[in-house]
Amino acid sequence: MISKEEKNRMKKILSILKKEYPDVKPALYFNTPFELLIATILSAQCTDARVNIVTEKLFKKHKSPNDYLKVSNEELEKDIYSTGFYKQKTKSIKACCSQLVEKYNGEVPADFEKLTKLTGVGRKTASVVAGNAFGIPAIAVDTHVIRLTNLLGFVDTKDPKKIELKLKEIVDKKDWINFTHWFISHGRKVCIARRPKCLECVLVNECPSKNV
Numbered sequence: 410m411i412s413k414e415e416k417n418r419m420k421k422i423l424s425i426l427k428k429e430y431p432d433v434k435p436a437l438y439f440n441t442p443f444e445l446l447i448a449t450i451l452s453a454q455c456t457d458a459r460v461n462i463v464t465e466k467l468f469k470k471h472k473s474p475n476d477y478l479k480v481s482n483e484e485l486e487k488d489i490y491s492t493g494f495y496k497q498k499t500k501s502i503k504a505c506c507s508q509l510v511e512k513y514n515g516e517v518p519a520d521f522e523k524l525t526k527l528t529g530v531g532r533k534t535a536s537v538v539a540g541n542a543f544g545i546p547a548i549a550v551d552t553h554v555i556r557l558t559n560l561l562g563f564v565d566t567k568d569p570k571k572i573e574l575k576l577k578e579i580v581d582k583k584d585w586i587n588f589t590h591w592f593i594s595h596g597r598k599v600c601i602a603r604r605p606k607c608l609e610c611v612l613v614n615e616c617p618s619k620n621v
Contacts, residue, residue, distance in 0.1 A: 435541045
């Protein structure tokens with residue numbers, strides 16, 4: 410059961426983060442829903458900065474799902490090598506593109522459940538694409554969100570789906586998309602995993618895990 414106090418506490422935290430990070434946006438570069446889908450698949454176990462370097466060239470070479478299906482596995486593996494797990498990512502991208510062509514006429518579906526059924530697309534990737542490409546309210550749970558929600562005492566689990574469902578109960582729907590951006594921004598800038606800057610943290614008075 411979600412308490413009113415819990416919702417109010419989250420609302421207070423988000424109001425602080427909104428002021429601290431007023432111009433949040435996706436860290437991955439993209440111009441179309443399809444580009445965001447590919448970039449997000451590549452971002453697994455890789456930094457967004459590295460993905461952006463790779464996709465700058467990749468997106469000039471390949472514009473559509475059919476383009477990825479025409480290229481050889483070896484060439485695509487070489488192009489995405491530096492993102493890590495390049496063989497598996499190549500298989501996922503090709504399978505995903507095949508499904509887009511066969512089921513959706515080469516278009517990325519603007520539907521969360523349909524997105525999750527694409528190869529290489531879990532709930533996090535589907536949430537990123539649904540929220541940032543289509544404006545569909547969704548909360549993407551990445552490592553920063555997992556860490557911060559635990560540190561702030563809203564959850565006691567590392568399970569992304571459980572965290573996502575809990576957050577959707579205590580975060581206003583209008584804030585779902587930006588919620589992830591605010592938490593990622595704070596996790597990267599201040600609440601850094603191995604060296605959190607608690608003395609500089611705007612949430613220090615709201616954090617039961619503070620070390621000051």
